[in-house]
Amino acid sequence: MFKRTLIAASLTVAALASAQAMAVTGGGATLPAALYKGSSDSILPANFSYAAIGSGGGKTAFLTNNPAGFSTTGTVHFAGSDSILSASELSTYKATYGASFGPLIQLPSVATSVAIPYKKAGQTALNLTSAQLCDAFSGAKTTWGDLLGTADTTPIRVVYRNVSSGTSEILSRHLNSVCPTQFATNSTFTNARLPAGSALPSNWVGVANTSDVATTVNAVDGSIGYVGPDGVDATSNAVVARVNGVQPTSLNVTLALSSVTPPSSAVDAADPSKWSPVVANPTSGYKLAAYTNFIFGQCYKDAAVAADVKAFLTQHYSNPGNNTATQAHKFVAVPNAWKTAVTANFITNTSGNNLDINNASVCNAIGRPL
Template sequence: MFKRTLIAASLTVAALASAQAMAVTGGGATLPAALYKGSADSILPANFSYAAIGSGGGKTAFLTNNPAGFSTTGTVHFAGSDSILNASELSTYKNTYNASYGPLIQLPSVATSVAIPYKKAGQTALNLTSAQLCEVFSGQKTTWGALLGTSDATTIRVVYRNVSSGTSEILTRHLNSVCPTQFATNSTFTSARIGGIALPSNWVGVANTSEVATAVNAVDGSIGYVGPDGVDATSNAVVARVNGVQPTALNVTLALSSVNPPANAIDAADPSKWSPVVANPTSGYKLAAYTNFIFGQCYKDAAVAADVKAFLTQHYSNPGNNTATQAHKFVAVPNAWKTAVTANFITNTSGNNLDINNASVCNAIGRPL
């Protein structure tokens, strides 16, 4: 009897310790998932969970505080998303939750490319224009010969994301800027294609970033789109150049060099200003963007607030998480952005009162315990 009681008590203590160890709950985008959690050099602290379910699912879980999307219970404390919060999402959240939860914060986490992996026998230096990307992903050109102006009758097999995906949003944002009659900007690939044309029967939809390269490599004639972690984006033998440009860190940096952090109090308080987009960069790699964090400003659990602030302090310091970021083939946000994030959301040296659990904003409100 004593032994059974001791075992039960031990299991209870273990369960409580496990619950306490995973105090900060989040999830979302699969593109940066290996950087965030599950790798030896992942950057999220040990007591942060991260459910890789896609950007759309991550945003929904956070915006509605519904942890079921992450297969857990309690409160959703943060999300990761390559899909930016749109005006409707921001307005709905403000009207529904600001009074009880406080404002939300959207921050650029790391810069990323969307690479175009391919497998085509005899082709080791694929170079596609933006117009050709439109032809491929719209299904306008169905064979490699038609696409490249050769006699090659191999059918083009597209591997696409079949969930709400920020990777799809980054791709279709660029396609919309080039061929707006064929593509809208949308995180759901099938919804972004204009015209209602059925997908070719040989196209393959996959849920996660990690599945894309595997599916492309499985069948000759395949092409897809994916984040840089998991493919060799520097090798033209496996990843296409776009308009002659390879998706290297330098070319991603060049593509995003035209955007700067908010410079005044009004812009700083607007979450949309912290996730700038460049749909068709004038230099660098065309399919480049920031993947983002979404946090609450206010948390009723002071320990969660402290953990969130400690993580942000580390991530936006110098060098911060730069080594891991580069190892996963992403690009750290520029120092000017790190300085602006720190001043506004961590130390409040900006004086804008946007920092985590600011006493004048978060008095008696916050995301639930």
């Protein structure tokens, strides 16, 4: 009897320890998933979970506080998303949960490219214009000869994301800026391609995860797709196309986003949309560049969760912070000016804007539930 009791007690302690070990629940975008969790140099703390289900699923889970998409229960504490929060999502969240949960926070996590992997026999230095990308991904051109002005009859086989994906949103945002009659900006590829919901060519292939894109492209000659930099060697023109003559290197991503600066006024600092800058068609650098984002609550009823969130933000937005891991996964760290602004507003409150995690004057008796 004593032995059975001891075993039961040990199992209870182990279960409690396991629950405590994953105290902060999140998930979302697959593009930065390996940077966030699961690799030897991942940046999320040990007690943070991260379910890589896509940006759309991550946003939905956070905005409705429904962890079912993460295959767990309890509270959703944060999300990762390459897809920015829309005005409708922000207003609905404020109306539904603002009084009980408090404000939400959207922050740029790392800068990323969307690379264009391809496999075409005899082609090792593919260079496509933005207009050619429009023609390939819309299906306006169906063979490589049509696309490149040659006699090549090889069909173009597009590998696309078949879930709500921030990677699709970044791609379609640029294409919409160049060819608005062919593409809208949307996180769902089949809705971004116009007319929305129209039938796709039979040889096109949809995949759910970033990690499946490059391998699916490489499986069949004539294929082309789009993927984050952690899923392919974005520096090699033999496997990734240049766009308008530019390779998706870290330097070119930095150049593309150099025109945007962090919010400076109190009004802008309090607006989550101002913390996710959009550059649909950069004047310099690589055209398909953007920030992938974190979404947190400002207020948490669990003080331990609030402390863990603030500790992670402190580390990530310090200098050098997580720069080494960020670069190892082929992303680009946010500029120091952005790190300083995030720290002043959301961690230390030296800005005086009262936006910091669990600010006493804002979060008194409210917050994301226990």
